[in-house]
Amino acid sequence: MKDDQAATGTQRRYAIAEDVLRSNIEAGTLPPGLVLLEGPIADILQTSRAPVQRALQALEAEGLVHRFSGRGFLVGPPGADIEPNRTDIKALGLIVPRHADEALQSRSSWERIYNQVEADVAGCVVFGRYRIIEMELANHFNVSRTVVRDVLTRLRERGLVRKNQSSHWIAGPLTAQTVKDHFALRTMLEPPAIRLGARAVSPARLEALLKRLRAAEEASATGSLRESEAIQTEFIECCVLAAPNERLKDLVRNNLLPVTATDRLLRRLGLPGDPAIITELRLIAELLLRGATESAVSMMETHLEASLNRTIAQMKIVAIVPGPGVTAAYLTPVLD
Structure with a gap:
């Protein structure tokens, strides 16, 4: 958000x-x-x-x-x-x-509940299709239907929910094909963004990121990947979103939302992160710091392909899990 x-x-x-x-x-x-x-x-x-x-x-x-x-x-x-x-x-x-x-504290009501609704939705979509009932969502958070529509509209802008032919709000399902589609967009958007923004990357920020990646790489050797999501976010901000094109940056950010939600859900289900992610990002940062832009772009493409394969492999494991233990009351499973 x-x-x-x-x-x-x-x-x-x-x-x-x-x-x-x-x-x-x-x-x-x-x-x-x-x-x-x-x-x-x-x-x-x-x-x-x-x-x-x-x-x-x-x-x-x-x-x-x-x-x-x-x-x-x-x-x-x-x-x-x-x-x-x-x-x-x-x-x-x-x-x-x-x-x-x-x-x-003057933020509007939709902002106060957005993060929780986003987390609730992300926590169930890998298990199937769910309907979000406006009135139940409003009652759940004790807000108006107008606030609920603001939240759902923003979730739709980010590709996390949609309206079906009956104008019902639907979340999910998050499938292997959905993930492949998002990664296809990542491949179209992020390597070119790195190329476009390479000269605009702050050397000091890049050096700080590289130091952080090296420390995380050392920590991952002992089985600790606590900072993985935060470091990946910083990498995107530093290396990908340096591109001087606001529309491109918006497309990258919005496409990453369901990707990040998927990764977060997989971690929540107990599936481990892969230390190779940190190594791949460290290599890209090193190449950018050396001015080897095209090599960094190529490495980013390799990283995205590997990330897709890792995610799909873990989703196959999730496929045998019966479903979320608890879902929010306003989320109703849709039976096919």
């Missing part, structure tokens, strides 16, 4: 989060070396992680925070050799000015 694109007064949500964090760093409330994680900050600001992630990236570009071998960012400039301080940020009394708090 493009949570950060909803205007809040004269500022967007990520800009407000950025201002709050910057002022607390400058005031010393957030001391040098403090580990900043998206989740706890999002909880304090009562917003989603997307604007917090963008705010931290902006502060990184200013040199106020930097990445390190662990999760999150450290307060302070890079190269300062600061020891990570993992104090819970909620215990530090983050100062959120009243105007910022009011602006952050």
Whole structure:
């Protein structure tokens, strides 16, 4: 969801989060070396992680925070050799000015429930086709039918639900062919986007990404893939969405939503991630840093083909699972 694109007064949500964090760093409330994680900050600001992630990236570009071998960012400039301080940020009394708090909480009702509805839908579509009943969805979240239609319209824009010939809202099924279709679009969109945006990629951000990928690669050797989704998101933002074409970037983002939902669901079902993903992304980042754009584009095509094969193989395993243990009350299975 493009949570950060909803205007809040004269500022967007990520800009407000950025201002709050910057002022607390400058005031010393957030001391040098403090580990900043998206989740706890999002909880304090009562917003989603997307604007917090963008705010931290902006502060990184200013040199106020930097990445390190662990999760999150450290307060302070890079190269300062600061020891990570993992104090819970909620215990530090983050100062959120009243105007910022009011602006952050002024988001419309559909934004407040969107993430949960998206998660509910993603959690069942691999098991078949489900109908979403507007009235039941409205009652479930205690919102109006207008709010429900806003949510469903945005889910449809992202290809997660559709209307059938009877004008019923339908989610799923997520099939092997659906996944192949999305990966076919990825192959058409993402390698050319890398080629188009190669010169616009920030070298500092690329180096930080590469450092993070190498650390994740080392961690994966011990069986840890905790940061895989976050790193893949950062790779897309840094290397693919550097292309100076907003329409292309929107197409990439929207096509990735069901792909990410599929991967998240497979992890939720207990299927392991593949360490090869991190290695492939690391190779692409290294090639871009060396200026070997065409080799990076070719490696991206190889990565997408391998990712498709991995996903299809895991979906075959899921095919023998009887179905989700629990679905939201507003999701009704459609029997063929």
